[in-house]
Amino acid sequence: xxxxxxxxxxxxxxxxxxxxxxxxxxxxxxxxxxxxxxxxxxxxxxxxxxxxxxxxxxxxxxxxxxxxxxxxxxxxxxxxxxxxxxxxxxxxxxxxxxxxxxxxxxxxxxxxxxxxxxxxxxxxxxxxxxxxxxxxxxxxxxxxxxxxxxxxxxxxxxxxxxxxxxxxxxxxxxxxxxxxxxxxxxxx
Amino acid sequence: xxxxxxxxxxxxxxxxxxxxxxxxxxxxxxxxxxxxxxxxxxxxxxxxxxxxxxxxxxxxxxxxxxxxxxxxxxxxxxxxxxxxxxxxxxxxxxxxxxxxxxxxxxxxxxxxxxxxxxxxxxxxxxxxxxxxxxxxxxxxxxxxxxxxxxxxxxxxxxxxxxxxxxxxxxxxxxxxxxxxxxxxxxxxxxxxxxxxxxxxxxxxxxxxxxxxxxxxxxxxxxxxxxxxxxxxxxxxxxxxxxxxxxxxxxxxxxxxxxxxxxxxxxxxxxxxxxxxxxxxxxxxxxxxxxxxxxxxxxxxxxxxxxxxxxxxxxxxxxxxxxxxxxxxxxxxxxxxxxxxxxxxxxxxxxxxxxxxxxxxxxxxxxxxxxxxxxxxxxxxxxxxxxxxxxxxxxxxxxxxxxxxxxxxxxxxxxxxxxxxxxxxxxxxxxxxxxxxxxxxxxxxxxxxxxxxxxxxxxxxxxxxxxxxxxxxxxxxxxxxxxxxxxxxxxxx
Numbered sequence: 001x002x003x004x005x006x007x008x009x010x011x012x013x014x015x016x017x018x019x020x021x022x023x024x025x026x027x028x029x030x031x032x033x034x035x036x037x038x039x040x041x042x043x044x045x046x047x048x049x050x051x052x053x054x055x056x057x058x059x060x061x062x063x064x065x066x067x068x069x070x071x072x073x074x075x076x077x078x079x080x081x082x083x084x085x086x087x088x089x090x091x092x093x094x095x096x097x098x099x100x101x102x103x104x105x106x107x108x109x110x111x112x113x114x115x116x117x118x119x120x121x122x123x124x125x126x127x128x129x130x131x132x133x134x135x136x137x138x139x140x141x142x143x144x145x146x147x148x149x150x151x152x153x154x155x156x157x158x159x160x161x162x163x164x165x166x167x168x169x170x171x172x173x174x175x176x177x178x179x180x181x182x183x184x185x186x187x188x
Numbered sequence: 189x190x191x192x193x194x195x196x197x198x199x200x201x202x203x204x205x206x207x208x209x210x211x212x213x214x215x216x217x218x219x220x221x222x223x224x225x226x227x228x229x230x231x232x233x234x235x236x237x238x239x240x241x242x243x244x245x246x247x248x249x250x251x252x253x254x255x256x257x258x259x260x261x262x263x264x265x266x267x268x269x270x271x272x273x274x275x276x277x278x279x280x281x282x283x284x285x286x287x288x289x290x291x292x293x294x295x296x297x298x299x300x301x302x303x304x305x306x307x308x309x310x311x312x313x314x315x316x317x318x319x320x321x322x323x324x325x326x327x328x329x330x331x332x333x334x335x336x337x338x339x340x341x342x343x344x345x346x347x348x349x350x351x352x353x354x355x356x357x358x359x360x361x362x363x364x365x366x367x368x369x370x371x372x373x374x375x376x377x378x379x380x381x382x383x384x385x386x387x388x389x390x391x392x393x394x395x396x397x398x399x400x401x402x403x404x405x406x407x408x409x410x411x412x413x414x415x416x417x418x419x420x421x422x423x424x425x426x427x428x429x430x431x432x433x434x435x436x437x438x439x440x441x442x443x444x445x446x447x448x449x450x451x452x453x454x455x456x457x458x459x460x461x462x463x464x465x466x467x468x469x470x471x472x473x474x475x476x477x478x479x480x481x482x483x484x485x486x487x488x489x490x491x492x493x494x495x496x497x498x499x500x501x502x503x504x505x506x507x508x509x510x511x512x513x514x515x516x517x518x519x520x521x522x523x524x525x526x527x528x529x530x531x532x533x534x535x536x537x538x539x540x541x542x543x544x545x546x547x548x549x550x551x552x553x554x555x556x557x558x559x560x561x562x563x564x565x566x567x568x569x570x571x572x573x574x575x576x577x578x579x580x581x582x583x584x585x586x587x588x589x590x591x592x593x594x595x596x597x598x599x600x601x602x603x604x605x606x607x608x609x610x611x612x613x614x615x616x617x618x619x620x621x622x623x624x625x626x627x628x629x630x631x632x633x634x635x636x637x638x639x640x641x642x643x644x645x646x647x648x649x650x651x652x653x654x655x656x657x658x659x660x661x662x663x664x665x666x667x668x669x670x671x672x673x674x675x676x677x678x679x680x
Contacts, residue, residue, distance in 0.1 A: 022660060026596055026680030038543070045558070048600055052677065053562035053574045054588060055596040062562050063584035067576070068550060069558040079550050086549070088542040140659035142625060152661050152680055173680065 005169045005182060008134060008158060010034050015133035016084075016108045016119035023138035023154045024122045025051060028093050029059040030173055030180055031120055037064045038089040042076045044097060045069035058151070058175045073097055077104050080119060084108065087115030095122045105131030128160065135160035141170065151175060153183060194352045196310065197419070198298040199339035200281070200317065201329045205294045206234035206270050210263050212325045220261040223250050233265040237327070267293075278422060284313060289419045295343070297336055299419050310349065333358070336419060337411030341366035341385075355412050360386030367407040373400055385411070426462050428521035430454045437476050437513020441505055444473065444514060448501055451519040452494040465490025465527030471501060473508060474516040481508050486556045488547035488580040490525040496545060503552045547579055556580050564588050568633055569644070570598060570676065592631060593653065595663045595677030601643070604664075606673040611652045611664055617675050622656040629653055630666070646670040653679065 011017050011031055019027045029051075032039045039060070041051065053062035066089075070076040076094055083092045100108075100121065109131050112119050121132070128135050136156055143153040151173040158166050170183045202208065206222045219239035223230040230250040242257040254260055271293060278296055281288045284307070287299035300313065307313035314330055321328040331342025333350040341359055342348050345366040350358035359366070362385050364377050376399075382388050388396075388408055397405055409415035430451045438444060448471060459465060467490050471483040483504035491497055547559050556578065563575040563585050573594075606612035611627040629652035635644035647669030655661050663677035 022678075023680065029596065029680060049597055052570075052595060052598040053564075054570070054590050054594040055598070055677070055680070057588040057590050061586065062574075062588050063586045065562060066547070066579055067560045067562070068554060069560065070554050075554055078553060082550055082553070083546060086542070086546045088546045140661060142655065142657050142659045146626060152659075 005156070005167065005171070008161060008164050008167075009180070011118055011120070012133055012163075013118055014113050014116045016105070016112050016121065016131070018121045018123050018128055018132040018135040018160075019138060020123045020125060020127070020135070021138040023140050023152070026152070026154065026173070027136060027138045027156070028120055028122060029056055031118075032065075032091050032093070033059040033178060034180070035091040035118060037061070038091070039064060040066045040068060040080075040083050040089050040092045042068045042070060042080050042083075042092065042094040044073065044076060044095065045071065047095065047097075059173065059178070077108070081107055081111045083115075084111040084117050084119050085115045087117045089117060091118050091120065093120045093122065096124075096127065099123075099127040100129035100131070102130060105129040109133070132160060133162050134158060134164075193302050195299070195301045195334060196304065196352065197333060197336050197339040198284075198300050198314070198317075199291055199295060199331045199333075199336070199343040200298070200321075201291070201295045201331075201343040202274075202277075202326055203294070203329060204234055204236060204327045205274070206265055206267075207236045208326045209270060209273055211236060216261050218259055218261065219244070219257050220263070221250070221253065222265045223262050224265040224267070230262075232262075233267075270294075275422075279424065281317075284317065287419060287421045289421050291340065295340075297339065297419050299421075300332075314349070333411075335411060335413045336417045337368065337407065338413070340368060341411055356386065356389060359411060360384065360389070364388055367404075367411055369404065369407060373404055376400070377404075426458065426464075428455060428458060428464075428466070428524055429518065430458075430520075431516060431518035433516045434514070437515045439510035439513045444505055444508075444510075444517065445498070445501070447517045448505075448519065449494065449498055451517060452498055455519055455521060456492045456494045456497075459492040459521065459524070459527075462524075463526060463528050464524045465492045466497070466521035467523040467525050468521070469497070470520050470522050471504070472518040472520070473510075473514045474518070475511045476513050476515050477511055479511070483508060486548070486551055486580070488544040488551065488556065488559075490527040492527060496541075500545075500548050500552060503549070551580065567636065569636060569641075570594065570633075571643075572636075593679065596680035598677045599675075601665070601674035601676045604673050604675055607671065609650070609666060609668065611654050611666075612673065615673070617662070620658070622658055622660065622662075624654050625657045626655040627652050628655075646672070651676075 056062045068079050070079060080092050080094045083089060108119055137159050138154055138156050140152045141155045153170060153172050155168060155170055157168045172181050172183050174181045210222055219242050220236050221232045221239055222234040224233035232244065232246055232248045232250060232253055235244055239260060244253050244256060250262060274290060278288050278290060281296050281298055285298050285300045285303040289297050291297040304310045304313050307316055310332060314332060318328060318330060329343050329347050331339045331347060333339040333342055334352060334355055338350050338355050338359055341362055342350060345362045348358060364382060364385060365374055366385065382391060393405055406415060410417045432447055432451055468486040472480050474480045483501060485500055485504060550559055559579045560576045561579040561584060563577055563582060565573055565575045567573050604615045604617050606615050611624055614623050630650035633649050633651060635647060646667040649665040649667055651663060651665045654664050661679040662675050665674055665676060
């Protein structure tokens with residue numbers, strides 16, 4: 001496999017990162033668990049899916065989660081910029097529906113730098129912005145070893161990294177100790 | 189009597205307050221009534237004079253009243269509005285004397301000791317009061333006496349004026365009901381043959397007290413001035429509005445902010461004196477062309493700290509057009525909540541304050557109700573196991589307990605094609621072909637029959653945790669009472 005996950009995983013502070021793929025929400029949950037108390041989740045109100053607070057409770061305390069329901073993506077970006085610049089919350093997550101332009105991407109990076117808090121954009125395939133510090137692709141993987149209480153085995157691909165190398169890792173969230181565990185892929 | 193000044197009290201009674209107020213708002217000709225819904229029937233709450241002449245009474249049901257008087261017009265009563273209006277009248281009555289209180293829910297009591305000469309004597313003052321109220325459309329009955337009890341009696345029974353110092357001469361012929369007694373006592377007094385106040389005053393006191401308790405003679409003594417009775421003047425509710433008028437119109441944002449800062453200092457001083465904090469504020473900017481513009485600000489927490497409130501106005505002010513300039517700025521706290529003074533301690537962190545400020549600032553852009561937080565709810569139904577509430581109006585609550593694994597994402601149930609009580613070996617979901625590798629379950633959840641929920645019409649649900657060969661772990665359920673399979677969530 002490739003370089004050490006922990007050189008790039010607790011996401012670099014004061015930067016904005018991107019994540020895509022079917023397990024993006026769980027990547028966000030792990031990030032929030034490691035960033036400490038306080039999380040703002042910016043989402044467009046009309047979207048049906050919501051993070052389930054009961055499902056988030058194995059990761060972090062859902063009472064520290066704030067949800068901002070916005071009407072348009074422009075509002076959402078403004079809210080995110082304001083929250084990043086303020087720095088009262090260590091992590092701000094936004095669900096993006098349209099690709100991010102260069103200017104908004106850069107503005108978010110500057111805001112994150114000013115407030116020393118981390119931003120995370122949940123994007124769809126092919127929507128990456130040039131300004132992102134890192135981009136991750138996360139997908140669940142079938143695990144032949146059966147353990148009913150365990151969380152899903154996931155494959156995290158680091159597909160863009162502005163200051164470091166790329167890589168791919170198999171990881172799983174350890175619910176009991178609330179830590180991320182690296183797993184060597186089966187059959188290797 | 190008190191410090192050499194004879195105490196004089198006026199009692200004003202509005203016998204038809206509700207209907208008079210209604211008729212003031214929308215004048216109607218002919219008999220009309222105000223009805224109140226009591227015990228599932230519309231009963232007459234108040235009548236105008238024309239309806240009373242037709243023989244209608246209060247407490248009658250409306251349908252009965254319509255039989256007596258087919259052309260009766262009626263409106264619904266608004267007791268709360270009446271009370272507010274009585275407060276308005278109370279405030280108006282302070283033009284006669286500063287000591288004005290409420291008497292029941294349809295009267296006022298004024299202590300005019302030493303104030304009557306300002307209106308040229310008691311008679312002229314009462315005439316002025318009566319004339320003004322009648323012109324405003326209110327039926328009023330006014331009594332004047334040495335005590336609150338005497339004034340009450342005279343207002344309600346045989347309108348009149350008791351001469352100073354001799355209450356019994358005027359009050360004597362009035363019935364005992366004028367003493368503010370309850371019905372039971374009144375009936376008993378009737379049976380004893382004590383019909384008038386003079387009868388009661390002449391009767392022996394000890395047997396009366398033995399029979400009726402101290403209340404009866406207390407009322408008599410209060411009316412005759414042998415026992416004092418207070419009038420509680422109500423204070424005006426504090427007004428949280430300040431304004432500044434400028435000699436020259438201003439247009440720069442910095443200038444407007446400076447004006448707002450001055451107003452905010454004043455307003456916060458007022459709030460501090462009342463131990464209150466503003467929850468929402470409204471800044472009105474009047475332009476020279478007389479067109480006012482408003483900037484609303486809603487806060488995540490009651491606040492009275494000018495340094496924290498002022499920057500929150502910046503976003504709103506940016507969108508205001510000054511036109512030819514602004515010559516008046518007005519700031520009002522439209523919603524105020526109690527905010528007691530708190531002990532400052534070295535251990536209290538400012539993290540919560542910072543977060544509240546952030547919520548207020550984001551709220552100026554997307555509306556403060558759109559920043560929400562989750563609260564745990566006591567339900568087994570997955571979509572009802574949490575509540576979403578505006579973060580500004582609730583505190584974080586816990587603990588969050590998940591007895592069984594719950595999916596990270598929940599969505600509205602999506603049907604899949606499958607049959608049988610066991611999870612399908614292969615199924616298609618969101619244009620993906622998935623193969624079941626393992627299924628854990630079932631976990632049966634029964635609908636909450638005490639809540640009518642359309643989504644749970646299909647009855648019981650057997651939830652399965654399905655791991656697919658493609659990696660995804662889904663939350664499927666089967667409805668045995670109305671066979672069908674659905675996907676409701678995805679695990680992490």
